[in-house]
Amino acid sequence: MEANPRNNGRLPAAFLTPGSSSFMDFLSHQSPEMLPGKRSLPPLQGAIEAPHGTTIVAVSFPGGVVLAGDRRATMGNMIAQRDIEKVFPADEYSAVGIAGTAGLAVEMVKLFQLELEHFEKVEGAQLSLEGKANRLSTMIRSNLAMAMQGLAVVPLFAGWDVDREKGRIFSYDVTGGRSEEVGYASTGSGSIFARGAMKKLYREDLTEDQATTLVIQALYDAADDDSATGGPDVARRIYPIVTVITEQGFRKLTDEESAEIARSILERRLEQPDGPRAALL
Secondary structure, eight states: OOSOTTOSSOOOGGGTSOOOSOHHHHHHHHOGGGSGGGOOOOOOSSOOOOOEEOOEEEEEETTEEEEEEOOOEEETTEEEESSOOOEEEEETTEEEEOOEEHHHHHHHHHHHHHHHHHHHHHHSSOOOHHHHHHHHHHHHHHTHHHHTTTOOBOOEEEEEETTTTEEEEEEEOTTOOEEEESSEEEESTTHHHHHHHHHHHOOTTOOHHHHHHHHHHHHHHHHHHOTTSOOOBTTTTBOOEEEEEETTEEEEOOHHHHHHHHHHHHHHHHHOTTOOGGGTO
16 A cells, blocks of 8 residues: 555545554555455466465463464465465464465455554554454454355464463364364364374363373374374474464474474384374373
8 A cells, every 4th residue: 555645744534534443444444455355366277286385283281372383385286385384463462373375364364464563553552362362253253255165264363362371273264264172173174183192181271381292193193194283393494383372472493493393202102103193201
């Protein structure tokens, strides 16, 4: 959006007029064509081939929540990218993992980050975690027209609730419907397999280290049965993105930390291929 179309050193009146604290509302009034869900598509001759992100998992533990994702993006039966990042910080105390059409999803995340930052600057306070989850729901709902044409975005949102002093997880459907998950959640093509692994391994008293191991274990199990999910790639040194959100804020595990956990899981799987519960503990 051109902030200074006449090059006269002045901002347009829209930038100086008090209004909603939502940047998305402002953009929808001033330049609606810039919103991902408002763009027009050419007449479709078939399914749109675009890179898709796949499996995202989240697990809560007494001190916070862990959100992680594999690194593979697919386009039909092809691997479009082996090292895509699917988990991003939304703000200091929350993160979002993307599944679905990769390009639209990344753009939606950037808009979501800007939405939260804009609200904080205008209001002088952060949105509650519930409010952040609702804002993301509105964004997903605005993308419904694209979703009906095969360009769906289905993220997983997690964060530390500073009011309730605990980690919380929210899942969504393509219409923007929001559900709070208890304990663990997954989304994407490998979600059914990841959820099955987490169902067996999850406990309410997990430590942070056990929670990070659990999500990588779940992604490994998903990759074992879902071709669109990428498991730990030791040869290329590509490992899942793992983030932890606690009362101290957002933290992303280093490649070395993720690699160490992934290698320990692989070593145990070589010893016991069936992946018993002992692999986590």
